[in-house]
Amino acid sequence: MNAYWLSRDRLDALLEALKRRGYRVIGPVMREGLPTLAPLERARDLPWGVEARAAPGRYEVREDAPKARAFDFVLTPQGWKRLLFPPERLLFRVRRTDLGYEVTTPDPEAEPPLALFGVRPCELRAIQIHDRVLSQGPFADEAYTARRRAAFIVVVQCTRSLETCFCASVGTGPEAREGFDLALTEVTDGFVVVSGSFKGADLLQEMDLPEATEAQQREAREAVARAARSQRRRLDPQGLRDLLYGNLESPLWQEIGERCIGCGNCTMVCPTCFCTTVEDGSDLSGREAWRIQRWDSCFSVEYAYIHGGSIRRSVASRYRQWLTHKLAGWQDQFGTLGCVGCGRCIVWCPVGIDLTEEVARFREQHAAVAAQEEQP
Amino acid sequence: MRRKPRIAVWKFASCDGCQLSLLDLEDHLLEIADAVDIAYFLEASRATKPGPYDISLVEGSITTPHDRRRILQIRRQSRFLVTIGACATAGGIQALRNFRKVQEFVRLVYAHPEYIDTLEHSHPVSDFVPVDFELRGCPVNKYQVLELVSALLAGRRPRVPRYSLCQECKRRGLACVMVTRNEPCLGPIVQAGCGALCPAYHRPCFGCFGPAEGAQVAALAQELRRRGRSGPEVVRLLRTFNAWAPEFREESVRHEGA
C-alpha cells in the first residue's frame, strides 16, 4: 500500500475533490463549544487546537492546545450512527384517494451521497458491524444499505486516545486495516494518507500527491502505537461470552441496578446499538396516516412489553440484557463482539457506569468462586 | 357520516397554561373544529352545550370539596377522561402545600380564614375518578394534544412515550448538560415528550413532565449528591411541578434535612 503526503494546506483540495464527485461532506466542526459532526465546508472549520478530556460521566474540551492539530478531540459526543441510520425516519405515508388509497415511500437514492470525513477506526468497525446487521441479514434496511453503499469514508487514525478509549484491547483501533476509502494519520506537519479502495485510489491519483517519506510514515506509525500504549482501560474478549452466560444470576446485576438510572443514554450513543421501534400516526381528518421508525432502547420498560406486561421491570434485568447482548449474544448472532471499545457509553452515562469495570468485577467474582470450589 | 365527537375542556386549580396550549395550536384549530364539536371550553367560548361528552380534557388539581363533587359529575358525563398537565396529573406546583399543614397557610395568607373551604391536599384527578389517559407537562406539549385527539378519533392508542427524556435529548443530537456542564438534570428520570426543550438551551431538565416509567429516582438523587448537590438542593429539584408524584415525593422526603 503506497503512502502519500497531504500537507495541511492541501486539506481543502481533498474536500473540494470530494465535493466535485457529488458528495455531501460531513466532518467535525465546532458547534456550541463542542466538536460536532456537521457539514464541513473548509478545512479551517475543523476543530484545530481542540482537545477533549473524557472520564466516566464527564466530557470537556480545552481549546488551547497547539493550533496545528485538528483531530486531538478524538471523539465527538455523538458519532456517525445518526447519519447513516437516523434517529427517526419516515417509512411510508398513506393517503385516501377517491379510488382507494395511495402509498408513498421516501427514496433513499434521492439523497446526495455522503462523504464521512474523520471516522475513527473504532467507529469504522462499528459501521462494519451495522453493515452485517442492517444490510446482510434476511431483513435488510434498504435506506441504510443505499446510504452506506453510496458513502465515501475517510478514516483518521488515532494519534491520541481519550481516557475512556479501549479499542486496543478489543482489536478495533487505533489503526484501521480495511474498510475505508482513505485513511489519514495526523503528524507534525500534515497527514500521511493511504487508500483502501478503488474510489480512494482514484481520488488520490487525481490529487497527485507526493509519496510520504520513510520518516513521515515512521512518525505516523509510532504516533498510533503510542496512542495504543497510552490506553489504560481494557476489555479482555477472552472467554467473555461464557463468563457472562455463566453469571446470569449473579448478585452483581442487582448491585449495578442500584446505580443505573435506566436512562438509555448508553444505547443512544453506542455506535453499534441498532434497536428501533415503529410507530403509526394519523391526522385529524383521518385522510392520512404514516409509519415512523425510531431508535429504541432496551433500557425502556416498554421495550420488553409483551402480552400482559413488560418482562424486564427491574433496571438490573435491563442492564443485564444490554451487557449480555452486547458482549455475548452478539457473538452468537453476528460473529463479533457488539462493542468496539469507543468508550462512549462510559462517558455519556450520567452516573458514569463503566462496562470494562463491570466486566472485570464479573471476572474477579468468577475467579473467586472457582478458587473456592477447587479447595478440598 | 358519523356525528362529530364532542369535546369538553374543564378547569380546576391551575394557571390556564395548558388550555392556552390548546389555543396555541393555531395552525390546526380550524382542522380541529372541523373534526370535533367543541361543546364546552370556557377559555375559548362562553357558548356551552350540555353533556354527555366523548372526550373531556381536564386541567387543574382538585383542591376543594366543591371541585371534588364537580370532577365526579364530569366523569359521569364523559366517555374518555384525559388529564392535561402536571396539575391534573400529579397535583401541580400547588401540591407543595401538601408537605405542610394547610391550616397554617390559610391562617397566614387570608384575612378571614373562616371563609376558606379547602381540602387538606392538592390532589391529582386520579385520586377521585378513573383517568383514561394522562398528558404530562407544565404546560402540555400542544403536539401531544393534537396526537391525543387524532388518535382517539382514529380509535388507536396515542403515541405518547413513557421512557426517559434522555432518549429524546440524544435523538435530537444534543450534548448532555450533566456530562458537559455538571448541571443537575432530571432528564434520566423524567418522561420524554417535550422534545428536550431545556437541554437544547443548555438548561437542565427540571422535570415538568414528571416521572418516566421505571424512573430510578433514588439512583439519580444519589448521583446528584455525589456531584456535590446538598440534601436541600435535591429536595428542591424534586419538588417543583410534580412534587406530589409518588416517585418524586418519596425520594424528596428522604433528602429532607440531610
Ligand code: SF4
Ligand atoms: S458498548 Fe460502549 S464502548 Fe462498546 S461500542 Fe458501545 S458505546 Fe462504545
Ligand code: SF4
Ligand atoms: S448504564 Fe448509564 S447510560 Fe446506560 S441506562 Fe444505565 S445509567 Fe443510563
Ligand code: SF4
Ligand atoms: S441533558 Fe439531561 S435529558 Fe439530556 S441526556 Fe443529559 S441528563 Fe438526559
